Amino acid sequence: NAGVTQTPKFRILKIGQSMTLQCAQDMNHNYMYWYRQDPGMGLKLIYYSVGAGITDKGEVPNGYNVSRSTTEDFPLRLELAAPSQTSVYFCASGAVVGEKLFFGSGTQLSVL
Amino acid sequence: DAKTTQPNSMESNEEEPVHLPCNHSTISGTDYIHWYRQLPSQGPEYVIHGLTSNVNNRMASLAIAEDRKSSTLILHRATLRDAAVYYCILRDTSGGSNYKLTFGKGTLLTVNP
Numbered sequence: 001n002a003g004v005t006q007t008p009k010f011r012i013l014k015i016g017q018s019m020t021l022q023c024a025q026d027m028n029h030n031y032m033y034w035y036r037q038d039p040g041m042g043l044k045l046i047y048y049s050v051g052a053g054i055t056d057k058g059e060v061p062n063g064y065n066v067s068r069s070t071t072e073d074f075p076l077r078l079e080l081a082a083p084s085q086t087s088v089y090f091c092a093s094g095a096v097v098g099e100k101l102f103f104g105s106g107t108q109l110s111v112l
Numbered sequence: 113d114a115k116t117t118q119p120n121s122m123e124s125n126e127e128e129p130v131h132l133p134c135n136h137s138t139i140s141g142t143d144y145i146h147w148y149r150q151l152p153s154q155g156p157e158y159v160i161h162g163l164t165s166n167v168n169n170r171m172a173s174l175a176i177a178e179d180r181k182s183s184t185l186i187l188h189r190a191t192l193r194d195a196a197v198y199y200c201i202l203r204d205t206s207g208g209s210n211y212k213l214t215f216g217k218g219t220l221l222t223v224n225p
Contacts, residue, residue, distance in 0.1 A: 033213070035215070041217065042199065042215040042216050042217045042218055043156065043199075043215040044215070045213075045214060045215075059214070090155050090156070092155075092156075099161075100146070100158035100161060101148075101156075101158065101213060102158070103155035103156045103157070104155055105154065105155050106154075106155050
């Protein structure tokens with residue numbers, strides 16, 4: 001069981017570039033989440049999904065897009081990268097509402 | 113949103129018990145109390161959760177006040193590997209959505225050898 005897998009682990013982008021952060025889980029979880037963590041801060045929810053085809057905004061969705069075409073995958077898209085999006089991004093999944101989440105190891109993104 | 117308040121930092125000695133407090137005075141009747149921890153350069157890791165009764169697992173114990181306005185995470189014997197940021201989180205049910213987990217800044221636990 002791989003759990004929650006995030007790729008890439010590190011990435012440097014130039015301002016205005018686009019990229020997709022990949023997240024996959026092999027636990028057949030319905031609920032998936034994207035968080036960002038700025039240095040020295042807690043995690044902030046970007047987007048979440050309660051099942052394939054269903055997504056919703058979290059606290060800080062501006063500048064990001066998501067899709068959920070399958071139960072396993074929940075990619076996060078940055079269309080026009082900005083320095084303010086420099087952060088560590090974590091993907092998480094969970095089986096049942098209110099139960100524990102499993103987190104990936106994160107993607108460290110720098111926008112220069 | 114139901115909020116939690118935790119001390120910014122705490123210090124403990126190795127092999128001693130640690131009590132990490134969390135206040136959540138606006139908790140609603142159906143909010144679960146979750147605890148996660150984040151070791152340096154890693155993603156958060158589930159520790160424990162509960163609703164009303166005290167809970168125990170292999171990692172820790174969770175003591176919930178009778179009025180549910182506060183809770184305490186108990187590490188029975190701290191080790192150096194327990195040094196991490198500990199987050200106390202309520203399942204967010206605002207706006208009819210009960211799927212979110214909102215993280216605060218947490219408590220940075222330092223364990224001294």
